[in-house]
Amino acid sequence: MSTPVLAADGGEFQPPGVGSFDFPPIVAGITKPMVLLVLSIIIVGVFFWAALRKSSLVPGKMQFAAESTYDFVRNSIGRDMIGGKDLRPYLPLLVTVFTFILVNNVFGFVPFLQLPTMSNPGVPYGIALIVWLVYNGAGFARHGAVGYLKHQTWPPGVPGWIRPLVTPLEFISNILVRPLTLSLRLFANMFAGHLVLLVFILGGEYLLLHGGVLGMVAGPLALILSIVLMFFELVIQFLQAYIFTMLTASYIGGAVAEEH
Amino acid sequence: MLNENTTVLAQGGPNPLFPHIPETIIGLISFAILYFFVHKYVVPRFEKIYQERSQRIEGGIARAEEAQAEAQRTLEQYKEQLAEARSEAARIRDDARAEGQQIVEEMRAQAQAESDRIVNQGQAQLAAQRSQIVAELRADLGRQAVDLASRVVGESLEDETRRRGTVDRFLDELEATSAPSGSTSS
Numbered sequence: 001m002s003t004p005v006l007a008a009d010g011g012e013f014q015p016p017g018v019g020s021f022d023f024p025p026i027v028a029g030i031t032k033p034m035v036l037l038v039l040s041i042i043i044v045g046v047f048f049w050a051a052l053r054k055s056s057l058v059p060g061k062m063q064f065a066a067e068s069t070y071d072f073v074r075n076s077i078g079r080d081m082i083g084g085k086d087l088r089p090y091l092p093l094l095v096t097v098f099t100f101i102l103v104n105n106v107f108g109f110v111p112f113l114q115l116p117t118m119s120n121p122g123v124p125y126g127i128a129l130i131v132w133l134v135y136n137g138a139g140f141a142r143h144g145a146v147g148y149l150k151h152q153t154w155p156p157g158v159p160g161w162i163r164p165l166v167t168p169l170e171f172i173s174n175i176l177v178r179p180l181t182l183s184l185r186l187f188a189n190m191f192a193g194h195l196v197l198l199v200f201i202l203g204g205e206y207l208l209l210h211g212g213v214l215g216m217v218a219g220p221l222a223l224i225l226s227i228v229l230m231f232f233e234l235v236i237q238f239l240q241a242y243i244f245t246m247l248t249a250s251y252i253g254g255a256v257a258e259e260h
Numbered sequence: 261m262l263n264e265n266t267t268v269l270a271q272g273g274p275n276p277l278f279p280h281i282p283e284t285i286i287g288l289i290s291f292a293i294l295y296f297f298v299h300k301y302v303v304p305r306f307e308k309i310y311q312e313r314s315q316r317i318e319g320g321i322a323r324a325e326e327a328q329a330e331a332q333r334t335l336e337q338y339k340e341q342l343a344e345a346r347s348e349a350a351r352i353r354d355d356a357r358a359e360g361q362q363i364v365e366e367m368r369a370q371a372q373a374e375s376d377r378i379v380n381q382g383q384a385q386l387a388a389q390r391s392q393i394v395a396e397l398r399a400d401l402g403r404q405a406v407d408l409a410s411r412v413v414g415e416s417l418e419d420e421t422r423r424r425g426t427v428d429r430f431l432d433e434l435e436a437t438s439a440p441s442g443s444t445s446s
Binding site: 018021029031033034037038040041044045048049052055056057067070074088091092093095096099100117120121122123125126127130184191 | 275276277278279280281282283284285286287288290291293294295297298299301302303305306307309312313316
């Protein structure tokens, strides 16, 4: 619908695309996502450090905030997915995954930064690889190599004739594609969300400036909608951090579980 | 639109699925640093707080239970003492009652004995006095009767024999009448 308008105006609208995520190095090969990554761990570190510096049994405001975050990961995600005594060794990983992804996602909402770091696939791949190593390693350590493979690919109670079908499928789904789905889910959500925002903002701006009379109406509307969408994205950013952490816990829990 | 998008891709936009490797490396290093911090500092601190908190609560519960047990023990002790005191009091009361009873019995027996003794003594005394009186009267009566008779009869008793016979007869009669009473009194 907008194409004829653009065409009528004659200006060449360059829609945001995958090229919008290719950041030129700011200086000496350092890109914006790299800066954001370092910034994120500083934020998380300072947050926890400030909260725990003067920790007490009766928490203050800061400690309460940090404790709520920790409690959310520990009790709402970890304890549901990994049984009680197995949880403790994996708590640092879960807390790190959640806070790291959450802060990097929410960068997409923060003014001036406004880029979810995870909208580039590099970091999600890396974290998914770590998760893959951890949950498979945990399974191997718990059940042994053969025991773990059986644990993941030989679900009990399946009729024998269907085994040739089920076992390869279980192997593919539980061992091979999990890191891919885990990282792509996060990356694609952030990528798409950011792209939609770009379309609304850049498109709205273009319509406002070059869209003629119709653009004067449609442009502001698009910009207002972009603000609404930004809050919607905030929810998704939180949700994706939650899902990533929950799936991590679920994979670990499944790997160390005694039975299916 | 489709046309434009394909041109963008064709223009050399990078494949979005292909990671920017330096970014991945920085990401992993950042992740590792954060993990180290969380592993060494955040989780232990929080777990310690949780543990202390639960210990505090459990300690409070234990203390409360202890206090309750203590109170229970004291109550038991108090009840025991009370029961002891009650039974003691009952025993004392019973003793006192028994003692009183005994005293009353003793008194009664004593009084009875005393009264018996007094009665016996009186009776013996009475009997002695009676027999004495009877003896006195008997001696007196003969003499006085003789006196009276001599006065009545005067000197006219020439017939000595007759007179002696009369007196003897009289005395015998008297003896006969007084004998039963004299035998009972003796």
